[in-house]
Amino acid sequence: MPIRLDARDAGFEQAFAALLAAKREVSEDVDQVAASIIAEVRARGDEALLEYTSRFDRLELTPATLRVTEAEIEAAMAACTPEQLSALETARSRIEAYHLRQKPADSWSRDALGVESGWRWSAIEAVGLYVPGGTASYPSSVLMNAVPAKVAGVERLVMVAPTPRGESNPLVLAAARLAGIDEIYRIGGAQAVAALAHGTATIAPVAKIVGPGNAYVAAAKRRVFGTVGIDMIAGPSEVLVLADASANPDWIAADLLAQAEHDTASQSILITDDAALAGEVERAVEGQLKTLPRAEIAAASWADFGAVILVETLEAAIPLVDRLAPEHLEIITADPERLAGRIRNAGAIFLGGHTPEAIGDYVGGSNHVLPTARSARFSSGLGVPDFMKRTSLLKCDAGALRALAGAAVELAEAEGLQAHGRSVTIRLN
Amino acid sequence: MPIRLDARDAGFEQAFAALLAAKREVSEDVDQVAASIIAEVRARGDEALLEYTSRFDRLELTPATLRVTEAEIEAAMAACTPEQLSALETARSRIEAYHLRQKPADSWSRDALGVESGWRWSAIEAVGLYVPGGTASYPSSVLMNAVPAKVAGVERLVMVAPTPRGESNPLVLAAARLAGIDEIYRIGGAQAVAALAHGTATIAPVAKIVGPGNAYVAAAKRRVFGTVGIDMIAGPSEVLVLADASANPDWIAADLLAQAEHDTASQSILITDDAALAGEVERAVEGQLKTLPRAEIAAASWADFGAVILVETLEAAIPLVDRLAPEHLEIITADPERLAGRIRNAGAIFLGGHTPEAIGDYVGGSNHVLPTARSARFSSGLGVPDFMKRTSLLKCDAGALRALAGAAVELAEAEGLQAHGRSVTIRLN
Missing domain, CATH: 3.40.50.1980 (Nitrogenase molybdenum iron protein domain)
Known part of the structure; x- marks a missing residue:
C-alpha cells in the first residue's frame, strides 16, 4: 500500500521529509x-x-x-x-x-x-x-x-x-x-x-x-x-496530482497508474483536501490495476513509492508541492489557474480535469523531457535554448571608451591586473 | 616564444589541430x-x-x-x-x-x-x-x-x-x-x-x-x-584577436598581455592576414612585458600557450575561429560587424579597435563569466536564464481532449503503455 499522510498529524513533517529524501534509484557504481x-x-x-x-x-x-x-x-x-x-x-x-x-x-x-x-x-x-x-x-x-x-x-x-x-x-x-x-x-x-x-x-x-x-x-x-x-541526467519519472472534491476519482486513479506503469521506481502522489476523494482514488487504483497489462510494474511502483497526502486546505498544499518540485503536476480543482500561479517548482503543470499528463507526453506540443528527482527547483524541461548558445557582443567607439575608462582602470588596479588597465589607457592617447 | 603558424604551410592542419588539443590545465585527481x-x-x-x-x-x-x-x-x-x-x-x-x-x-x-x-x-x-x-x-x-x-x-x-x-x-x-x-x-x-x-x-x-x-x-x-x-566548470581564460592591417599593434599587444597576466595557463592568440602586423605585435608584446608588474606570469603564458596565426584572407580565418571557439574574441578589422556575423562559436565578441576585452571584464555591462576551453561550441556565458527555470503549462477542455485523444492513444498503444491510453479514454465517456 502507498503511504498515507495527514498534514494535521503530529508526525507529518518528519514523514514528509522522509518522503522527500527517499531514493528511488539504485545508485549502481558504474x-x-x-x-x-x-x-x-x-x-x-x-x-x-x-x-x-x-x-x-x-x-x-x-x-x-x-x-x-x-x-x-x-x-x-x-x-x-x-x-x-x-x-x-x-x-x-x-x-x-x-x-x-x-x-x-x-x-x-x-x-x-x-x-x-x-x-x-x-x-x-x-x-x-x-x-x-x-x-x-x-x-x-x-x-x-x-x-x-x-x-x-x-x-x-x-x-x-x-x-x-x-x-x-x-x-x-x-x-x-x-x-x-x-x-x-x-x-x-x-x-x-x-x-x-x-x-x-x-x-x-x-x-x-x-x-x-x-x-x-x-x-x-x-x-x-x-x-x-x-542535458540533464534523468531519473525515474513522477507525477503529483493536486485535487479537490470537484475531481473525478477514476480519472485521477488512471493518471496515477499511467505514471506508475513506467517503471517500478516511478512515483505517483495525490495531495487533496478531501478525505473522501482520497479514499475513492485509492479504491479506484486497486480496481483499475486489475485490468492493466503492466499491472505488476504499476502495482510495485504504487505500493513502494505512491503516496496520498491529506491537507486541511489547498492553500496548505502549496509549500508541499514546492518542496516536492514534481516533474509533472496535475491540478484538478475548481480554479486550477489560481493555484498554478502560486506554485514555484514544477517541471510541467497540467490544468484542469481534461488535461491528463498523457496528452502532454505525446501530442500536447510541450516537451515531455522534464526535470526529475526534485530538480525542477533549479532546472527546466528540454527546449529550443538547449540547442543554441548566446554570444555576447560589445562595441565602443573612442568616446564610449573614454567615458568608461576611469571605472575600468580603477577596478583593474584594485584587482592587481595592471595589463588590463593598460589595454584601456593605451587607447586614450 | 609563442608558436607561429601560417595557414599556407603544408603542415598547418596538423599544427593547428595540436593547438586545439593542447591541454592547458593540469588535471589533478582530486x-x-x-x-x-x-x-x-x-x-x-x-x-x-x-x-x-x-x-x-x-x-x-x-x-x-x-x-x-x-x-x-x-x-x-x-x-x-x-x-x-x-x-x-x-x-x-x-x-x-x-x-x-x-x-x-x-x-x-x-x-x-x-x-x-x-x-x-x-x-x-x-x-x-x-x-x-x-x-x-x-x-x-x-x-x-x-x-x-x-x-x-x-x-x-x-x-x-x-x-x-x-x-x-x-x-x-x-x-x-x-x-x-x-x-x-x-x-x-x-x-x-x-x-x-x-x-x-x-x-x-x-x-x-x-x-x-x-x-x-x-x-x-x-x-x-x-x-x-x-553552472559551467570554468577553465583557464583565453582571448583570440582577429585583426587586419588597419589594427594598431600596440593595442593588440596590450590585449594579448591583459589575458596572459591572469594565469600561466591563460591563452592569447592573434590571427591576422597581415604578416607585418604579426611581427609588430610580437615585438610590442616583448616591449610591453618589460614594464608589467605581472610580467613573469604573462611571459610564461605567452611563451607556453601564445600563438600567432597567419592566414591568406580574413575569410580563411572564420573556420579557424569557429574551431577554436574562443571565450573572448576581439575583431579589429575594417568591418568587424561583417566578420562577427559569420562566426558561430565565441563566448563574447568585442567589435573594433576601441573595445578592449578589459572593458567587458568590468564595466561594459555584458557578463564576463564565459565558456572556456572550446565550450562556446555548446554553451553560453552566464545570464539571467541561469537563475530561473521554465515550467511548461498545458490545458485542454473536453473538446480539445477529444480532438487529441486518437493520436495520443495510438502512440501510447505503440509504446505498450496502456495505462497512458486509458487515462485519456476514461475521460471521453
Missing part, C-alpha cells in the same frame, strides 16, 4: 566501467565500438554497417500502420508549433554613453541524441528531443540507439525520419556516448549529447561533460 | 578527496565544516562566527576609497541594465483545437555563489555572478569565500553589499560546496551553486550536481 569504455573508444575508435557492440548487444557489425541505411528507414516507415504514422506526424507538428515559440531573440542597443551591446543566438552545429533500446525505446522521446533541435537550427543531428540482437522498433526509425534526423547509428551504452563525444573514423564528433539512458549512459555523459555539452 | 569532504560535511555538518576551515584556511571559527557580520561589511565598505566604490557602482548599474534585457518572457496561447499551452519562468529560490580566496578573489566576478541572480529575482543569494588566515579583500565584501547578496560565509573549498548543497545547522541549503574555484571546488560541484544545479 563510473569506472564507463570510464574504461570511454578510454578504449577514444584510443581505438571503431574497433573498440564494434567490440563493445558485439559484447553488450550481441550484434556483429563492421564500420560499413554501423550506420542505419536509407533502405532500412524506408522499410521501418512501411512497417508502421497509417494510423501510427499519422499519430507521429500529429505529435511532430504540434511539438514543432509549440517550440517555434521558444526561439530566443537577439538583442542590440546603444546606451547614453554610446556603448553598443547585446547578444546573438546561434544553433549548436552538431548534436547527438541517445535513444535507449529495448522496452524504453520510445518514438515519442525521439520527437521530443529531435524536433526542438531542428527548430533551433542544428545542422547535424545524430541519433544513436542500440539494437540488441539486431532488434529495433520501426516507430523509432519512423519518428527519426519525420523529425529530420541526419544520421542514425545502431550503437548504445557508454561506447555510443564516447563515440559521439570523441568521434571515430566512421562517426564524426558532436558538440552536445542529449537523451535518456541507463546508469552506464548517465555515467558516460557525466564523464564527457566539458568535452561536449550534456 | 575527486576522491572532494568526495570524502562532501561525505563528512553531510554527516557531521558544521563540525566538519569548522574542522576543514581550520585545516585548510588556518582559521578557527565557531558556528556563531561562520557568517560575516553586518559590522564587518560596513568596515569593508569604509576601507574602500570613494573612487573604488564609485567604480563598483558604475559596473553594477551597467551590468544590471544589460541583464534586465535578458529577462525571459512567459508565453500562453490557444490553438485552433482549443488547446491552451505555454510556459512560465520563475526564479530559483536560493542560490550559492562561490568566490575564490587569495589572488583570484575578484570583486568584478562577485558583481558578474550576483547581479544577474538578483535581476532574475533570486530571493536568497548566499556567498561563500574562504579567508585564509582571516584575510579578505574589502572590495569583495563591498561588491557583495552593492549587489544585494543576502548572506556571506567565510568558508571555501569542497567543504563550502558541500555545505551549500546539503546544508548544515548554520547554513540552509541552496538549489544551485555558481562561481569559479580551484580543482577541489570544481570536483565538488561535479559531485553535487543533481542534488543542486551548477
Whole structure:
C-alpha cells in the first residue's frame, strides 16, 4: 500500500521529509566501467565500438554497417500502420508549433554613453541524441528531443540507439525520419556516448549529447561533460496530482497508474483536501490495476513509492508541492489557474480535469523531457535554448571608451591586473 | 616564444589541430578527496565544516562566527576609497541594465483545437555563489555572478569565500553589499560546496551553486550536481584577436598581455592576414612585458600557450575561429560587424579597435563569466536564464481532449503503455 499522510498529524513533517529524501534509484557504481569504455573508444575508435557492440548487444557489425541505411528507414516507415504514422506526424507538428515559440531573440542597443551591446543566438552545429533500446525505446522521446533541435537550427543531428540482437522498433526509425534526423547509428551504452563525444573514423564528433539512458549512459555523459555539452541526467519519472472534491476519482486513479506503469521506481502522489476523494482514488487504483497489462510494474511502483497526502486546505498544499518540485503536476480543482500561479517548482503543470499528463507526453506540443528527482527547483524541461548558445557582443567607439575608462582602470588596479588597465589607457592617447 | 603558424604551410592542419588539443590545465585527481569532504560535511555538518576551515584556511571559527557580520561589511565598505566604490557602482548599474534585457518572457496561447499551452519562468529560490580566496578573489566576478541572480529575482543569494588566515579583500565584501547578496560565509573549498548543497545547522541549503574555484571546488560541484544545479566548470581564460592591417599593434599587444597576466595557463592568440602586423605585435608584446608588474606570469603564458596565426584572407580565418571557439574574441578589422556575423562559436565578441576585452571584464555591462576551453561550441556565458527555470503549462477542455485523444492513444498503444491510453479514454465517456 502507498503511504498515507495527514498534514494535521503530529508526525507529518518528519514523514514528509522522509518522503522527500527517499531514493528511488539504485545508485549502481558504474563510473569506472564507463570510464574504461570511454578510454578504449577514444584510443581505438571503431574497433573498440564494434567490440563493445558485439559484447553488450550481441550484434556483429563492421564500420560499413554501423550506420542505419536509407533502405532500412524506408522499410521501418512501411512497417508502421497509417494510423501510427499519422499519430507521429500529429505529435511532430504540434511539438514543432509549440517550440517555434521558444526561439530566443537577439538583442542590440546603444546606451547614453554610446556603448553598443547585446547578444546573438546561434544553433549548436552538431548534436547527438541517445535513444535507449529495448522496452524504453520510445518514438515519442525521439520527437521530443529531435524536433526542438531542428527548430533551433542544428545542422547535424545524430541519433544513436542500440539494437540488441539486431532488434529495433520501426516507430523509432519512423519518428527519426519525420523529425529530420541526419544520421542514425545502431550503437548504445557508454561506447555510443564516447563515440559521439570523441568521434571515430566512421562517426564524426558532436558538440552536445542529449537523451535518456541507463546508469552506464548517465555515467558516460557525466564523464564527457566539458568535452561536449550534456542535458540533464534523468531519473525515474513522477507525477503529483493536486485535487479537490470537484475531481473525478477514476480519472485521477488512471493518471496515477499511467505514471506508475513506467517503471517500478516511478512515483505517483495525490495531495487533496478531501478525505473522501482520497479514499475513492485509492479504491479506484486497486480496481483499475486489475485490468492493466503492466499491472505488476504499476502495482510495485504504487505500493513502494505512491503516496496520498491529506491537507486541511489547498492553500496548505502549496509549500508541499514546492518542496516536492514534481516533474509533472496535475491540478484538478475548481480554479486550477489560481493555484498554478502560486506554485514555484514544477517541471510541467497540467490544468484542469481534461488535461491528463498523457496528452502532454505525446501530442500536447510541450516537451515531455522534464526535470526529475526534485530538480525542477533549479532546472527546466528540454527546449529550443538547449540547442543554441548566446554570444555576447560589445562595441565602443573612442568616446564610449573614454567615458568608461576611469571605472575600468580603477577596478583593474584594485584587482592587481595592471595589463588590463593598460589595454584601456593605451587607447586614450 | 609563442608558436607561429601560417595557414599556407603544408603542415598547418596538423599544427593547428595540436593547438586545439593542447591541454592547458593540469588535471589533478582530486575527486576522491572532494568526495570524502562532501561525505563528512553531510554527516557531521558544521563540525566538519569548522574542522576543514581550520585545516585548510588556518582559521578557527565557531558556528556563531561562520557568517560575516553586518559590522564587518560596513568596515569593508569604509576601507574602500570613494573612487573604488564609485567604480563598483558604475559596473553594477551597467551590468544590471544589460541583464534586465535578458529577462525571459512567459508565453500562453490557444490553438485552433482549443488547446491552451505555454510556459512560465520563475526564479530559483536560493542560490550559492562561490568566490575564490587569495589572488583570484575578484570583486568584478562577485558583481558578474550576483547581479544577474538578483535581476532574475533570486530571493536568497548566499556567498561563500574562504579567508585564509582571516584575510579578505574589502572590495569583495563591498561588491557583495552593492549587489544585494543576502548572506556571506567565510568558508571555501569542497567543504563550502558541500555545505551549500546539503546544508548544515548554520547554513540552509541552496538549489544551485555558481562561481569559479580551484580543482577541489570544481570536483565538488561535479559531485553535487543533481542534488543542486551548477553552472559551467570554468577553465583557464583565453582571448583570440582577429585583426587586419588597419589594427594598431600596440593595442593588440596590450590585449594579448591583459589575458596572459591572469594565469600561466591563460591563452592569447592573434590571427591576422597581415604578416607585418604579426611581427609588430610580437615585438610590442616583448616591449610591453618589460614594464608589467605581472610580467613573469604573462611571459610564461605567452611563451607556453601564445600563438600567432597567419592566414591568406580574413575569410580563411572564420573556420579557424569557429574551431577554436574562443571565450573572448576581439575583431579589429575594417568591418568587424561583417566578420562577427559569420562566426558561430565565441563566448563574447568585442567589435573594433576601441573595445578592449578589459572593458567587458568590468564595466561594459555584458557578463564576463564565459565558456572556456572550446565550450562556446555548446554553451553560453552566464545570464539571467541561469537563475530561473521554465515550467511548461498545458490545458485542454473536453473538446480539445477529444480532438487529441486518437493520436495520443495510438502512440501510447505503440509504446505498450496502456495505462497512458486509458487515462485519456476514461475521460471521453
